Amino acid sequence: QKEVEQNSGPLSVPEGAIASLNCTYSDRVSQSFFWYRQYSGKSPELIMSIYSNGDKEDGRFTAQLNKASQYVSLLIRDSQPSDSATYLCAVISGTASKLTFGTGTRLQVTL
Amino acid sequence: DADVTQTPRNRITKTGKRIMLECSQTKGHDRMYWYRQDPGLGLRLIYYSFDVKDINKGEISDGYSVSRQAQAKFSLSLESAIPNQTALYFCATSSRQDNGYTFGSGTRLTVV
Numbered sequence: 001q002k003e004v005e006q007n008s009g010p011l012s013v014p015e016g017a018i019a020s021l022n023c024t025y026s027d028r029v030s031q032s033f034f035w036y037r038q039y040s041g042k043s044p045e046l047i048m049s050i051y052s053n054g055d056k057e058d059g060r061f062t063a064q065l066n067k068a069s070q071y072v073s074l075l076i077r078d079s080q081p082s083d084s085a086t087y088l089c090a091v092i093s094g095t096a097s098k099l100t101f102g103t104g105t106r107l108q109v110t111l
Numbered sequence: 112d113a114d115v116t117q118t119p120r121n122r123i124t125k126t127g128k129r130i131m132l133e134c135s136q137t138k139g140h141d142r143m144y145w146y147r148q149d150p151g152l153g154l155r156l157i158y159y160s161f162d163v164k165d166i167n168k169g170e171i172s173d174g175y176s177v178s179r180q181a182q183a184k185f186s187l188s189l190e191s192a193i194p195n196q197t198a199l200y201f202c203a204t205s206s207r208q209d210n211g212y213t214f215g216s217g218t219r220l221t222v223v
Contacts, residue, residue, distance in 0.1 A: 034210075034212075041199075041216050042210075042216075042217075043201055043214035043215060043216050044154070044201070044214050045160050045214075046211045046212065046213070049210075049211055052159075065193060080203075088153070088154070090212075092210055097142070097161070097210065098144065098156060098159055098169075098214060099156075099210075100156075101146075101153050101154040102150065102153060103151065103153035105172060
């Protein structure tokens with residue numbers, strides 16, 4: 001089992017819709033969770049971090065964490081074509097203090 | 112200027128050659144990392160360093176070595192490049208207080 005799993009997609013949503021991106025992780029002691037956005041050929045860019053159960057909102061982005069289910073998600077409201085990118089879920093487990101990344105979900109926002 | 116600078120941006124090298132990728136940062140972070148990214152495999156950790164005297168192997172360190180010359184500089188060497196080391200390489204930094212990584216722009220390396 002991979003440590004961090006994401007559906008590779010592509011996930012296609014129409015402009016203005018809500019995009020829902022999901023991630024599961026295997027290490028129950030994981031404490032810190034991150035979402036990165038990566039445009040093709042560019043470096044990953046941190047968009048959200050979440051550390052405790054529940055929702056965290058930042059503009060059009062909402063991260064959701066459920067540690068009991070080992071599940072973290074990212075919602076993008078009012079999706080725009082500029083949101084088309086690969087979204088990477090990343091997790092820090094235990095005291096390792098280093099990120100383990102999922103392989104990413106490619107999001108396509110269509111006009 | 113970028114907070115995390117990688118050089119070169121692109122490099123084509125021949126099998127068997129030694130090559131060094133360099134990373135420097137102005138964020139004042141103590142932790143630095145080298146990742147490679149391959150299609151379908153995501154980002155995989157090669158080496159990481161939590162301070163100048165601390166170097167640790169990641170999940171795919173074979174064929175690579177690193178040097179932490181200063182808090183702000185962390186270089187990655189391929190001792191004898193081989194074609195399956197063709198990839199996009201990223202340097203990243205973080206601080207003890209904030210685990211969110213800042214990435215450099217990447218080095219696209221092709222070994223022929």
